[in-house]
Amino acid sequence: MRANFIFSEVWIGLRRNLTMTIAVVVTVAIGMALLGVGLMINAQVSNMKDFWADKVEVSVFLCSKDAPFEACKNSRGVTAQEKKALEGQIRALPQVQDVSFENSAAAYENFKIQYGATSVLVNAVKVEDMPESFRVKLKDPETYDAVIKALQGAPGVSNVINQKEILERWFSLLDKLRWAALVVAFILVFAAILLIGNTVRLSAYNRRRETGIMRLVGASNLYIQLPFVMEGVIAGLVGGVVAASLLIIAKVFLFDSVQTYLPGGQLGWNDLASVITLTMIVGVLICLLASFVTLRRYLRV
Amino acid sequence: MVSTTPATVLTPRLACRDAPVIHFDNVSKVYVNQNRPALDHVSVDVDKGEFVFLVGPSGSGKSTFLRLILKEERPNSGAIHVAGKDLSRLTNFKIPHLRRRIGCVFQDFRLLPNKNVYENVAFALEVIGKPRRFIRKVVPEVVELVGLEGKAHRMPDELSGGEQQRVAMARAFVNRPMILLADEPTGNIDPATSIGIMKVLDRINRTGTTVVMATHDAAIVDSMRKRVVELEDGKIVRDQSRGVYGQAY
Structure with missing residues (x-):
């Protein structure tokens, strides 16, 4: 009612x-x-x-042949000794927790996963085009500045990218x-x-x-x-x-x-x-x- | 001022019968932005079952008197008791319950034009939440009481002025109020039809309902020989039982 x-x-x-x-x-x-x-x-x-949060890394990209970076001029790509020296240098840094090396093939695989295997972008890129890199994991992601400063310009390094900055x-x-x-x-x-x-x-x-x-x-x-x-x-x-x-x-x-x-x-x-x-x-x-x-x-x- | 003794709480019916239904004690009302009071120290009692004419020229305070009973206005001073309740102590929340015990009829009928006779009367019960079964039972009874049997399904604009006023009276009375207030109910109606309206009011009065009627209609007041309260400039100048409209002295 x-x-x-x-x-x-x-x-x-x-x-x-x-x-x-x-x-x-x-x-x-x-x-x-x-x-x-x-x-x-x-x-x-x-x-x-x-x-x-636990995945952000500092990527240290290495010079490949004919890489268009200022730091890689007159270089024929990074040499084995340079790689070894770099790894040692990175491990010596106090802020670093862990380092892994990503070769071109692995980089290509990751790229494919990110963009989908059939994407036009993936088809246009060859395995050799993918740069090799050291993936540096930091104890504290906020301390990336010192790491970048230390590694930028080291022989064989094309550039250093902080993923956190992109995010x-x-x-x-x-x-x-x-x-x-x-x-x-x-x-x-x-x-x-x-x-x-x-x-x-x-x-x-x-x-x-x-x-x-x-x-x-x-x-x-x-x-x-x-x-x-x-x-x-x-x-x-x-x-x-x-x-x-x-x-x-x-x-x-x-x-x-x-x-x-x-x-x-x-x-x-x-x-x-x-x-x-x-x-x-x-x-x-x-x-x-x-x-x-x-x-x-x-x-x- | 009136303390609620246990006796009045336990026997409210008895208390109602003894105390006046409407009690004005030295009531004054001044409207905002007006110097002259609408009501000026008015004291009056109306007992249960009485029929009272409220007469006086326009602006003498008749409508203010009725509005104060409904607590549509508040007095500036003085005390008003209606149906055993001190209005100054009645909270806003309780005002609807007061108004359920008071029926109202006006000069302009105030019917809902999109509802028929039955629906207009039933509306008053619907909005106070009465069950449908109850409404079906009492509405036809009241429609018959006011003399509109057979016209329950007419729309207001199909009725004469007198018939519309009967609908308004049915609506005012359907909840069996203790008091019926009528503000110039015959104001828009010709004298011949007015007699019928007064008969209905008299019939309602005979059921024990107190009727207070404000009016200008001398012929009606003179023929009914009921109590007459005359107001002038907000003051009671005459209060006679079995009175007439004009000054009797």
Whole structure:
């Protein structure tokens, strides 16, 4: 009985204000989707950091024949003695935990795994093109600076690359994207709050006759206000569902395809589920609060 | 001021019968931005089952008096007791329960145009959460009481003014209130039809419901010979049992 009555009132309200309801749904959907994207980037970064934390190495690339590096000029590739001397030098460094040697064949295999065996890039590259390298694992990844300084310019070394630096650059890009998404999400949430306020106000005005009579015959505040609040909540819920589908699309087409360029720490469906739950709750809560605050101003009880 | 002794708690019915249903004690009301008080130190008691006419020129404070009973307004000073409750101590949360014991009828009927007679009356019960079975039973009874049998499925715009006012009275009475407030219920109705309206109000009064009716209609007041309370500039200038509209002295 009670539920029946309230739902029929809610339905009437939503139908009378259809355009405003759609505006609320769209705003909430995009706002929540962007909030979700921000959260997903967060999860992605932390996943990647976990994945790479014990894998980041300093790569000491060696000169191959005709390598186009300044350090390799007039060299016919690194010699066996140079390699041996380098390995000794690296092992002597106090920051180094472990060193391994990666020859061209192994480098090619890794390359293939990273980019897929059938990729055009892989087909264009020959085994001999892959540079040999020492993979240096550090006791503390933050101390890479001294290691790079010590090895850069040593005979036979073409260049030294700190993987952590590459990752950091990638992370800072993701960080900027996240902030952009969150700022836009914040603006949209603000717009959604105003829109919901307006919708509820219109709704209350449309039904001032009914609410006036309800007050007169002694309907409780809850009974008078619930249909209006429910209108906001249902709009928020529908917006949340749309946002959830946008987030699923974002995961499949955006986040999963990023894995092609930088593997490791893939965003799982678990992460997505928690992001969707959170955005849904935030969306509904915002709608609930916005309708409630507006009602207090426009529906005198 | 009135302490709730155990006796009044244990026997509320008895307490209600003895105490006046409406009790105004030195009540004043000044609206914001107005110098002249709408009600000026008004003290009056209305007992259970009474029929009271509230007369006086426009702006004499009749509507303010009714609004104070409903706690739609708060007095600036003085105490109001309605149905045994001190309104100054009634929380906002409890106001709906007060209003369930008071029925209201207005000059402009205030029906819902998109609901038929039955639905308009049932609405008053639906919104206070009464079960559907109960509504199906009592609404036809009340529709018959106000003399609208056979018209339960008419829409308000298919009814005459007098019939619309009967619907409004059915809605006000359907929850069997203790008090019925009527603010110029015959104001929009021709004299012949007004007699029918007054008969319904009288019938409601005979069930034990206290009726307070604000009116300008001298003929009705004179014919009913009920208690008359006359207000002028917010003061009670006359309170007569079995009175007439004009000054009797």
